Amino acid sequence: MPVLPKLAIIFVATLLALTPVSILAGRRGGRYRALPGWIAAWGWFAVLIIVLSRLSRAVSFPLLGVVMFGALKQYFTLTPLRSQDRWATLTAFVSIPLALWPTWAGSFGLLSAATVIGLFLLLPVMLSIGPRQPGLLDSLGRLLLGVLVFVFCAAHFGLMTQLPKGSLELFGIVGVLADFPQRLAGRMRPGGESFGPALGVVAGVALAAGAGALIAPMASHGALHGAIAGGLVGLSIAGGSLVADAVGHDLAQSQSDTTLGRAAFLDRTLPVIYAAPVFYHYLRAISS
Amino acid sequence: MRTLKRWLSLAFFYAFQLGFVRPVLRWYWAARYRRLSSVPKGPCIVVANHNSHLDAPLLMSMFPVGRIANVRPVAAADYFGKTAWRRTIVMIGMNAMGIERTAAPGRDVLQPAVEALEAGQSLIFFPEGSRGTPGVIGPFKPGIGKMVKSVPGVPVLPVFLSGAERSLPRGESVPLPLGLDVIIGKPRSYSPLLEAREIAEMVREDVLALAPPPPVVPGPRPGPPVRVACCGIDRDANHALFSALVLRLGSAGHTVGIGATILESDGQGVRPSDRPPLAGSRLVPKALAWAFRTGGLYTGSKFAEMVERARTDEALQDGRSARFVVSDGSPLVDLLAWGEADFYEGSFDEKGLQQLLLYLSGERRIPLAQWARFVRKAPEVWLLNVFGLAQPPAPDVLVVTTRDAASAMERVRAGGGAIAAWENEPFLARLQDGYKQVAKVLRKRRVEVIELDALDLDVNRAVEEIDAACRRLAVAPVT
Numbered sequence: 001m002p003v004l005p006k007l008a009i010i011f012v013a014t015l016l017a018l019t020p021v022s023i024l025a026g027r028r029g030g031r032y033r034a035l036p037g038w039i040a041a042w043g044w045f046a047v048l049i050i051v052l053s054r055l056s057r058a059v060s061f062p063l064l065g066v067v068m069f070g071a072l073k074q075y076f077t078l079t080p081l082r083s084q085d086r087w088a089t090l091t092a093f094v095s096i097p098l099a100l101w102p103t104w105a106g107s108f109g110l111l112s113a114a115t116v117i118g119l120f121l122l123l124p125v126m127l128s129i130g131p132r133q134p135g136l137l138d139s140l141g142r143l144l145l146g147v148l149v150f151v152f153c154a155a156h157f158g159l160m161t162q163l164p165k166g167s168l169e170l171f172g173i174v175g176v177l178a179d180f181p182q183r184l185a186g187r188m189r190p191g192g193e194s195f196g197p198a199l200g201v202v203a204g205v206a207l208a209a210g211a212g213a214l215i216a217p218m219a220s221h222g223a224l225h226g227a228i229a230g231g232l233v234g235l236s237i238a239g240g241s242l243v244a245d246a247v248g249h250d251l252a253q254s255q256s257d258t259t260l261g262r263a264a265f266l267d268r269t270l271p272v273i274y275a276a277p278v279f280y281h282y283l284r285a286i287s288s
Numbered sequence: 289m290r291t292l293k294r295w296l297s298l299a300f301f302y303a304f305q306l307g308f309v310r311p312v313l314r315w316y317w318a319a320r321y322r323r324l325s326s327v328p329k330g331p332c333i334v335v336a337n338h339n340s341h342l343d344a345p346l347l348m349s350m351f352p353v354g355r356i357a358n359v360r361p362v363a364a365a366d367y368f369g370k371t372a373w374r375r376t377i378v379m380i381g382m383n384a385m386g387i388e389r390t391a392a393p394g395r396d397v398l399q400p401a402v403e404a405l406e407a408g409q410s411l412i413f414f415p416e417g418s419r420g421t422p423g424v425i426g427p428f429k430p431g432i433g434k435m436v437k438s439v440p441g442v443p444v445l446p447v448f449l450s451g452a453e454r455s456l457p458r459g460e461s462v463p464l465p466l467g468l469d470v471i472i473g474k475p476r477s478y479s480p481l482l483e484a485r486e487i488a489e490m491v492r493e494d495v496l497a498l499a500p501p502p503p504v505v506p507g508p509r510p511g512p513p514v515r516v517a518c519c520g521i522d523r524d525a526n527h528a529l530f531s532a533l534v535l536r537l538g539s540a541g542h543t544v545g546i547g548a549t550i551l552e553s554d555g556q557g558v559r560p561s562d563r564p565p566l567a568g569s570r571l572v573p574k575a576l577a578w579a580f581r582t583g584g585l586y587t588g589s590k591f592a593e594m595v596e597r598a599r600t601d602e603a604l605q606d607g608r609s610a611r612f613v614v615s616d617g618s619p620l621v622d623l624l625a626w627g628e629a630d631f632y633e634g635s636f637d638e639k640g641l642q643q644l645l646l647y648l649s650g651e652r653r654i655p656l657a658q659w660a661r662f663v664r665k666a667p668e669v670w671l672l673n674v675f676g677l678a679q680p681p682a683p684d685v686l687v688v689t690t691r692d693a694a695s696a697m698e699r700v701r702a703g704g705g706a707i708a709a710w711e712n713e714p715f716l717a718r719l720q721d722g723y724k725q726v727a728k729v730l731r732k733r734r735v736e737v738i739e740l741d742a743l744d745l746d747v748n749r750a751v752e753e754i755d756a757a758c759r760r761l762a763v764a765p766v767t
Contacts, residue, residue: 070318073317073467077467079503080466083454136506
């Protein structure tokens, strides 16, 4: 019987430790109200990460595909395109297996060719076919952001399975530890309070870097590289949160809707997915 | 032979529903049902908006599996009976009841539907008649009214379907996996004494009341309308300005006037609005006002009226329906001024105003510890906040008419109507100060304030000044 890996246990224990804190903080109201939903979303991430890390690709990749499909569906529900952009939307969905195939083969070059070159150049053409109606650039932005985040960036979770064992759990641990202080301190928003959120980012980056330094040796990485990877994840999460918040604002969602309503989906998933390529490419670079 | 055919049909129906419709709705679309518990246990008439072929399956899957054989979508026989394929899928797979859309002379096309209801079956109705333009809810045909009149005891369940119009709109054959929402209302009955057309209109209002705000689609977006509110203790002066402004601004862009009635104005003059009310029933606010004894400007039904006006104003926010919104009084400004005059009794400062503004805009809930104080002194604010009845928008241009309290009181007396308890000289003076105080603070929040002396009011000149301010704001970029 296989022994439950140490890093997976640490990851689950971290989430379990943060759960009561998040629930109790959630009862305080205000910006903390979103914390219970946030930790629940991390629970689902943990399932995905552990399945990807520990089960065979024949099982875990279809699951990743389903998750990417669900996320992209939710994204397009939230950010609809123009009515004539149906085929481009469908192509975005079809691109999920196209992105997973090179991921399965462990080839980032192929993934770049399939998504960056193939898809990102093909989609504008598809949107330009048909009657000339206003909103092309807006529609294109929505479509490309969706494909970039929920296909291209999300496919990196699959690529991470090629890294040394435990790297995925390491990503999960530094990710949740980087995200938590930033959520407690509140999001950076143009015109909003800046000192508290900046402090949150600093604390998140420091915590993730510290955790990365401690845990990385368990995943066959050096402590210094673990710290740098953790710090990079913290910064990427801050950037992703800023994007999620700005998208919610552009979709005329109220402040509470972006953290608790339907747009909360973006707030909870986008920052983490945003951090995946940064983490993967850093560790890949140092391993080679 | 007939029994065998019936059994085969039933087997196909269950196989189609359980093996295809429900799994696809669940796994491909992940359809979400809100307030599923509102679906009546007995027979009912389900009424929904109709934009897609997905609508009937979505509504069928609201019902538990054990009941679906007794749920029948009413379908147009002329369309769905055309080919064997459509007949099989719709009439057998969906258990639909085909009715003719145009009645032959002397024939009641709804008779089979009435019989089905009397036999204990539930029906799914799309009173628009056809799928129509995506996202547009057309008028409801009076057939639904006739049906309700024929079976007065059967409840009507209003449902709003959202998302299907984008997933599979009319004219498209490839369904996109986008989110589907089924928003279920409360079942209700309608008086059979009403005209069929009136019932159809009421059902439409009930369905519309469930509609979520439309998603922001790509393309040029209209900014929010410019809002003008005429406030102050001289109600005649406010009304005169309101009427003149609705007419005047109508020439600059579509204008909606929110007064005792809703007016619309454009280049062709002013007319009463023919759009259906957006606010739904006044019953709940009225009952709450009665239970919590609202007072002052908003006693009893006046409170419900204010809620309806505020909701109508809120619904115009997206800027697609109006360029200018003129209101005779403003729930936000009036409540703030009353707060100063009555609730805070002269101790109103900017902090108090900010707090009240947050409560009225729904951004912050009144803390539990403050409830008793608010219920006692300002139940209107408490009801709006705690029950989320409305979030009255702030005006962009605030017109405050001033008048000394003595002459205002004289005018009230000269009006000859009943004098309310609060209509006395000292209170009117306090209220007047309240309006001035609110105007001062709103000015700091970039609201353009125009103060006018009601005793020396030249309506034409004042309207010119306000019109210029509104046009300036209408062309200013949205920040």
